[in-house]
Amino acid sequence: MNPFDYNYTEEELLAAYGEIEEPCSVNHRKNIENFLQLFVHPIICIVGFIGNTLVILTYALYKRTKSMTDVYLLNVAIADILFVVALPLIIYSEQHDWAMGNWSCKLLHGVYSVNLYSGMLLLACISGDRYFAIVQARRSFRLRSSTLLYSRLVCVAVWLLALVLSLPTFVFYERYQPGPVESSLYNSTQDSNTPYECFFRFHSNETARMMKTMVPSSQVAVGFCLPLLIMGFCYSSVIVTLLRAKNFQRHKAVRVVLTVVLVFVACHMPYNIALLYYTINIFSEQECSHEEAVELTMIITKSLAYVHSCLNPLLYAFIGVNFRNHFQKILRDIWCLGKNYMSARRSSRVTTEMYISSRRSVDGSTNDNGTSFTM
Structure with missing residues (x-):
């Protein structure tokens, strides 16, 4: 269990942990996290930046947005490119003690959260648009006749919802330096130059408990489960409709749909399962080995989820x-x-x-x- 889920005073921490002989070591986790940040994440960011930039340039210069899917794909590319720009800035700030100050801590993590939600929800919008275009083609003809206006309104609603869901990050994330007691629980040696952290910081136990449960829960529910349910329903209906057509090209389209869904699940489900497990057990006491295994799983699966921002151009645009x-x-x-x-x-x-x-x-x-x- 993380001993700083509530912002305890140093006296309370000393009373609670005074008998601990040796704190849980985080060196192994930090080494893996640093390796991913320095060698894996830059590749993801570069590939994702190039692919999504090409999508934006193609829509901006050559292929004018003419359908709802075009509008959604353009917004997905914008969300992904902002994501891959914010991620290296976050990594740089973590490696350099958040030298740009508290505003960078709030802004970078807030932008990261907004684009995480918006990207996932927009993928659900694309599946819904494909559902109406293929399964409900006749009934949705009038609605889709005003495609640009309707799709732009949907995109505005998605971005606003993502912003609302990210408000706790903008409000409660802070740059702070852990106190001497807090540092000693994580470091076997005392260091007067304790690095700054950028994480949730609360002034009451009630707020800490509520937010540390609500934020990851909303990420799992709205950022993964809701898009997955929408995509599952829409694409399963699309597959049934395409199979009835008995056409080679339609069967090829079925394989494309299955690829889109399977890649989405493979990239995002491992991390969301780990995040859900972490949230359920966040306030329970755990062994050091078990806590380290959970945190390592979250770090590795989160990097796998980042890969999806590179694959979106291939799955949705270039196909x-x-x-x-x-x-x-x-x-x-x-x-x-x-x-x-x-x-x-x-x-x-x-x-x-x-x-x-x-x-x-x-x-x-x-x-x-x-x-x-x-x-």
Whole structure:
């Protein structure tokens, strides 16, 4: 059990833990956490940033958002890219004693929480949109005729709900330095230069108990179970409808749907099961070995959940034929611009006049390509 679930005074901690001979060691957990933060999470952030940036650029420059799914996919990419930007800043701050101050502690963890909720809920919205488009195609025709307005309202509602669910993080997260008694419970040697922490900080036991139960519970319930139930119902109905079609392309679509669901479950279920178990036993006394095993499980499974932000572009955007066509057009245009630019650089070595002429040709090609942005 974490002895600081309530902000006890040092006198109370001394009275409660005065007979403890040796505190639980956290060195093994810290080593694994540092390894993941320094070698695994940067890869996740780089891949996720590149993939989601390409999705945003494709929608912004080439594929104008024309359907509800397009709007949802664009918002998912925005949520994921904000997530992979906030994560390395959090890691950097943890490694450097939260030197940017209390505001960075609240802001970074708050943004992290907002994008966590919004990303998961938007994936549920995509499954709902696919359900209405395939299973309830006739009944939803009028509703989907005003796709952009409806989908934008849904996205605004999702972001607002994510912000409301993240308010405890903005309010109660603080940068603080553990006291000498608190430090001694976690360190076998006394260190006057105790590093700063960024975590929940409460001023009453009642608030601590309520928030330390409510926050992870809402993350499991709203951030995982609710999207999973919606996706399970919608995609199972979609699969039944597609199987009735008896078409090869529809059977291929079934495999895509199953892949989407299985990847979602494989990435997020382990961490949410560990988080739920931790929440249920948060106020119970545990052996050091058991507590360390639970915390290690949460650290490793959380990294697995991060991987989903890298896979979202592949699962939802690049899997579509139209989106791939637009993306290939981007690559061709970039290649042509780069080729013309290199040609211009080579010609500049011969004469200045040829260099100016080639630069004009590049400008002309850019203007021609501008027409493709609106297609």
